[in-house]
Amino acid sequence: MLLNLARTIPRSAANGPGQRFVVWVQGCAIRCPGCWNPDTWDFETRQLRDTAALADEILDTSGIEGVTFTGGEPFHQAGALVDVASRVRAAGLSVFVFTGYELDELTRADHRELLALTDVLVSGRYVQALRAFDSEWRGSTNQRVHFLSARYTEVSMAGSPSVEFHLAPDGQLAVTGFPLPQLLDVVPAPKWPPQNEQ
Numbered sequence: 001m002l003l004n005l006a007r008t009i010p011r012s013a014a015n016g017p018g019q020r021f022v023v024w025v026q027g028c029a030i031r032c033p034g035c036w037n038p039d040t041w042d043f044e045t046r047q048l049r050d051t052a053a054l055a056d057e058i059l060d061t062s063g064i065e066g067v068t069f070t071g072g073e074p075f076h077q078a079g080a081l082v083d084v085a086s087r088v089r090a091a092g093l094s095v096f097v098f099t100g101y102e103l104d105e106l107t108r109a110d111h112r113e114l115l116a117l118t119d120v121l122v123s124g125r126y127v128q129a130l131r132a133f134d135s136e137w138r139g140s141t142n143q144r145v146h147f148l149s150a151r152y153t154e155v156s157m158a159g160s161p162s163v164e165f166h167l168a169p170d171g172q173l174a175v176t177g178f179p180l181p182q183l184l185d186v187v188p189a190p191k192w193p194p195q196n197e198q
C-alpha cells in the first residue's frame with residue numbers, strides 16, 4: 001500500500017511519550033484556523049511511501065518506543081496507516097495518533113481498524129482561542145487525550161519536553177512539539193522536504 005506523507009523524523013521526544021518515530025501525513029480537509037502545519041493541508045502527492053518499507057524503516061530505528069502519526073489528517077489515510085501500525089505493533093512498538101476529528105466522528109471501518117491499533121489518541125479541532133500551555137499533548141484545551149490501550153496512563157506520559165528543535169538535511173532549523181506562538185514566529189515548524197518533492 002502507499003502512504004502520501006509530508007515528512008518523517010526518526011526520533012522525537014516531543015510528539016508523544018518516550019522517543020518516537022514521527023510521520024506527518026499529507027492532506028487535511030479540516031483546515032483549522034491557526035494550524036501549525038498548513039503545508040500539510042494540500043492533497044497533492046508529496047512523498048508516496050510504500051507502507052511495508054516505511055514500517056521497516058521505523059523498525060530499523062534504534063532507541064524508539066513507538067511511532068506517532070500526525071499531519072495533515074491521519075484518518076484520511078487510515079487504511080495505509082493500519083498497515084504500518086499493525087506491522088510496528090506486532091514488533092512491540094506503541095502507536096500514538098493526533099487527529100482533528102472527534103472520536104465519535106471516526107465511524108468508518110478503516111477508522112475503527114486504526115483506532116484498534118492505537119494506544120493513545122489526541123482528538124479534536126485545533127481552536128486558536130483555546131491554545132493549551134499545559135504540555136499535555138494537545139494544542140488547544142478542547143482537544144481530548146484518549147488512552148485506548150493499557151500501555152500508557154497520564155502519569156506514565158508525564159515529564160516529556162514540550163518543544164524540540166531539529167536541523168533539517170538542508171541545515172534549516174525547525175521546531176516541533178507544542179511551541180509557544182511567539183517561538184513559531186521565529187522558528188518555523190518542519191517543512192522539509194519542499195512541497196511536491198518526490
Ligand code: SF4
Pocket residue numbers: 028029030031032033035036037038040071072073099100101125126
Ligand atoms: S486537523 Fe490538524 S492538521 Fe488539520 S488543520 Fe486542524 S490542526 Fe491542522
